[in-house]
Amino acid sequence: MTLFESFHPTLQEVLLSGLGWSDLRPVQEETCRAVACGADVVVLAPTAGGKTESAFIPAIDALLKLGSKGLGLIYISPLKALINDQEDRIRLMCERAGLMVASQHGDVAVRDRWKFSGEGDLPNILLTTPESLEVLLGDPDSRSAFSAVRFVIIDEIHAFMETDRGVHLRCLLDRLEFSKNHVQRIGLSATVGNPKELLAWMSGPARKQQLVQIPSPKQPKQFTFVVEEDFFRQVRAVASAVRGKKALVFVDSRSFAERLMAPLAELVPNVHIHHSSVSADDRAAAEAAFDQSGGTCVICTSTMELGIDIGDLDLVVQYGPPKTVASFLQRLGRTGRRGKPAAMTFVLEKPCDLLISAAAIESAMLHETEPLHAPSHAYHVLIQQLFLLLKNRCGGIGRKTVQTEMRSLTPFAAVPSEKISQLLEYLADREYLSRDGDLFSAGPRAERELGKSNWIALISVIHDAGGYLAVLPDGTVVGTLDPRFVGSEPGKTFSFTGKSWRLLFRDDVHKRALVEPAAYPGDVKRPFWSGSGTNRGGDASPTVCRAVCHILERGSTILPLPDDQKEMLNDLIRMLPDDFVPDTVHVRAEPEVTGWSVVVATFLGARANMVLARLLKNRLDGGGRHSLRYDQFAIRIFDWDSADAAERVARILLEISETDLSALAAELPELPDTTWKFGSMLPRDMLAEMTADEYYRLPEVIAGITSVRVSDGH
Secondary structure (H helix, E strand, C coil): CCHHHHCCHHHHHHHHHHCCCCCCCHHHHHHHHHHHCCCEEEEECCCCCCHHHHHHHHHHHHHHHHCCCCCCEEEECCCHHHHHHHHHHHHHHHHHCCCCEEEECCCCCHHHCCCCCCCCCCCCEEEECHHHHHHHHCCHHHHHHHCCCCEEEECCCHHHHCCHHHHHHHHHHHHHHHCCCCCEEEEEECCCCCHHHHHHHHHCCCCCEEEEECCCCCCCEEEEEEECCCHHHHHHHHHHHHCCCEEEEECCCHHHHHHHHHHHHHHCCCEEEECCCECHHHHHHHHHHHHCCCCEEEEECHHHCCCCCCCCECEEEEECCCCCHHHHHHHHCCECCCCCCEEEEEEECCHHHHHHHHHHHHHHHCCCCCCCCCCCCCHHHHHHHHHHHHCCCCCCEEHHHHHHHHHCCHHHCCCCHHHHHHHHHHHHHCCCEEEECCEEEECHHHHHHHCHHHHHHHHCCCCCCCCEEEECCCCCEEEEECHHHHCCCCCCEEEECCEEEEEEEEECCCCEEEEEECCCCCCCECCCCCCCCCCCCCCCCHHHHHHHHHHHHHCCCCCCCCHHHHHHHHHHHCCCCCCCCCCCEEEEEEECCCCEEEEEECCCCHHHHHHHHHHHHHHCHHHCCCCEEECCCEEEEEEECCCCHHHHHHHHHHHHHCCCHHHHHHHCCCCCHHHCCCHHHCCHHHHHHHHHHHHCCHHHHHHCCCCEEECCCC
8 A cells, every 4th residue: 555545535535636646745755654653753845845735744644534623733834924825725735624724823803713712613723823822822711722732833943943932932832732642743944954953952852753854856056146346236237137037136134125126116117025024915915926927026035035935936136145055045945946947146246245155055055054053041931931821820829830830841941940949039029920928920010011911912022123013094004114213203205115105193102103105206215124234245154154264275166157256256265374274263464554463264254253353352451452343254453563463362262262151251241131022021140141142152152263373374
């Protein structure tokens, strides 16, 4: 009997008649066998490789064979838009098999939401986000609906692992274990550098685990590079590349997307914009534009990296160098389907951007992708989980019960009981908790700050950026604007989503900015957002930086480039010292107009060099005499009297590498507690741990400077 023949007859009929399948793809066969063994499974396969069906087919088969009643499967997505995009495909399979499907998230109107409390029928399959699942699990009236769950499918799981939402998701998975059944977990992922660690993170200790990894099929790839310093020539290069094609233009920030929109729309028709501050309706319109005949261009940020189906594209344009190999692969995977070559055009500002782009491509060719690291000190999420535990317990909870409950959640299993006890005392002293002997309950301050609207603040760990919803007088939502941009200037005209608007009124109580369409006046203001970058290649990942290092050592890229672009790279290579060795920190002195500077070439990335620059400055004459600059590749220290300074800097680096991490962490600036949601409720020592490990990533930085060499130059 074949695997296909072993399926429940109803599922066979759905696959044969509904989807026209008489057999399965390799990824689907492997996943079905792994799920049938009872394992938690992570599936890594290329975009459009049948990953979604590979997860649902074995789950549907099991639910049909078991005759399961009620809710048996939960599908969790990082994006509401991805649920909306996948819903028709999922319903086609499930409802033809007689299984009811419910979609529950913020975009679903209240009247259309399923009632999980009461005596009515339950759906068999729930499509949701972590935040909406939190609402349901946190409601005592709906919690019982989850007692028969057998499967959880997590789409784009790689997008969760390194984030606060990932910690929240991991807690939700643990909390679902009250089900009377063993709940299998199936994760769907893009290529990552450490898939076994991703699987272990999703699954947990003492659980059966299996990795299903299907390599991308070999296909021709076409890369074109344009290196042009002038912005308007860059725009013309983009226009030339996308004209008459279905194309995505990836940029690195919302602000830059807005900057590019107007001049590009003057050169080519049917240009749309897609980023997180654009209204849901406008994003949906941009996605739907690809269904039209003829050329369509969508300028987008990473919002279009995840698996929203937009059909077959002719081209992807990468504006600026890619920051990570993973991002490059996700974007490239948007094109090259149905036997067509994968085509990507890079529009770059300077030769260094060309070098970074070549490095990302070479890393991908060698299957070297960034490893993912789950946060190890997410104490702010512990705060969330603590108050979720307390909010429905009127009589309070004992100290030991709190410790046991918190440590039962995998992200906090390693937190000592004493530390949790100290946190309880800290919160009680500040009236976030009320204490009655050894019983703790939510205190008056928590009621004021978190308890509004039935503790709605606890639903999500996403930090509210405080954006203002831009709305028309009739209530139509245009998008979200940064409060600093909204300012206090009624009447100002600005461009947003490719149109011109006039700000009429700012409502600080409801966080609304009333706007109206304005005639295009020429030179208008463009919106900006906190944390929005410049689209310049200033923070390539350590993986990309290492690949740059290897290209420089080799003296050329393996990519076939035109002669003028080869010469651009040769000019960069000639700047290296003769004794250059990869994976080593090179320190050398260079003459300046007056005196010397010392260059510390690390190739560790901008964040690591920021940390090292700070630690070096602290040790150089008290930090006052020498000025420092850093980028993703190197640190330059100015104002030295002689070339001997290189030896001194090398010694200081080795001293830093041998210094206790906690002592180094104390030298670095503290981040404001508002960096994290619920961060203002944490003691300083916990904030310091989070800053050192999750923001500065000190262990990785110090591991990168164990080998230091002083170079003589050329």
